[in-house]
Amino acid sequence: MTDAEAIGIINDSMVREFELDPETMTPEAHLVKDLEMDSLDFVDLVVVLQEAFGIKLRNDSSVKEISTLGDLHDLVLQKKRQLEAEKK
């Protein structure tokens, strides 16, 4: 899976889960201010991403530092690479 494909999965999952407008899914979009996600959405976002990529995010403090969709993409890609490295 390429990074672009992974980002596509992240965005599609969020559009479906949180009924977001695909056109708002830009890397600069602020998850709270622009996409109107709240604390419970963040809990469910973690569940959706864990299921989609098999990664562990629930107890990861870096999740709390995310502001934009681009930040989220970066974190998921990083966790995905870590998982792939561990498997090797």
Place this chain on the structure above:
Amino acid sequence: MNKRRVVITGIGAVSPFGLGVKCLWDNLLSGNSAVKMIPYFKELGGLRSSVAAVVPEIDFSVINRKKRRFMSPMSMYSCIAALEAIEMAGLNGDQITSRDTGLCLASTMGSSAESEAFFQELSRSGSIENVKSTMFFKTMNHSCASNTAQALGITGRIVSASAACASGTLAIGLAYETVVAGNQNIMVCGGTDELHVLATAVFDIMSAASCNYNNDPQQTPRPFDIDRDGVVCAEGAGILILEELEHALNRGVDILAEVIGFETFSSPGDIANSDSRTMSDCMEGTLEQAGLSAEGVSYVNAHATATIQGDIAEAQAINAVLGEKVPVSSLKGHMGHTMAASGALELIASLQMMRYGVLIPTRNLATPDPKCDVINLILKPQNITGCVILKNSFALGGISATILIRRSIHD
């Protein structure tokens, strides 16, 4: 001081026929059935009943996502039905969100599907890591009431007194008493439920679910009929707006009917079967409250779910209190047993009968069981004479509830 009078100013429905009171009424008037064979039920070991009546697909996007995410189908049904009732009652946002407006709504239980999914995940993975934050809010006993209140912005009292199949009628009755007592001027009230195999299984285990018509689902259930063989489970929501009479008159809103009596009693002798004596006491108590004699009742909308014992007990109770002349029918033959919603949906349908002057007969009642044929079981549509309707609901757990409505405040 005179007792405060309570009127109905709005009604809303989500039924196995679809969205809205008009849809419900049109299908009842046409004598249609919403009962279907459920393929999933056929695959389950030991489950003999494969029929149910389910709500067709509805667009719930009118409910804000941040409210809807906590809702299982039953809460969405009640929310949509409430919006219809509120629109009919002409209530604005300020009136709904005033502390003067409360809500009394119940389901049989919280969402079984959501509980099932939680335990399945726990069993599968041995972990709660992939459980979403919204799960619990769908499984609470008062999930439907809280979710509907949240979506509507209700700030008055919320009551969710679950009483299985009598939940809807009990909720309307408690809402009525709340307004009579002066604790609220407006109550949004009713019942709601979503179909889960648990309900059908419960009746099947007790040999009280319909099993003989799996290949001909629209021939069941058959309330009061000699060939009836049990309950057909269903889902939906019925919501009514109850309002203090002067409050409604001051608003200049159309009054659909007046609630004039309510009673609920328990029969501790048997948790699975309501006894005929408690049923008749409940009807008598309701009449006493309204100061009416038996002759004053124009129609009885029976609970009659098509169980062997329940229909006989109710027919005998009606006979004991009201005699054999008053017309009686059950709407379970059209749309199955909508569980907690049944009292409210069937009261709404009865109210429509009064408004349009026509009584709907029991679908699938071809040959009355002689043991039930002690009352006036109507077999075809007929004009209503009179203006008072009595609605019965009886529940597992030994709870009986009866409500009485009158067409006009001037009757």
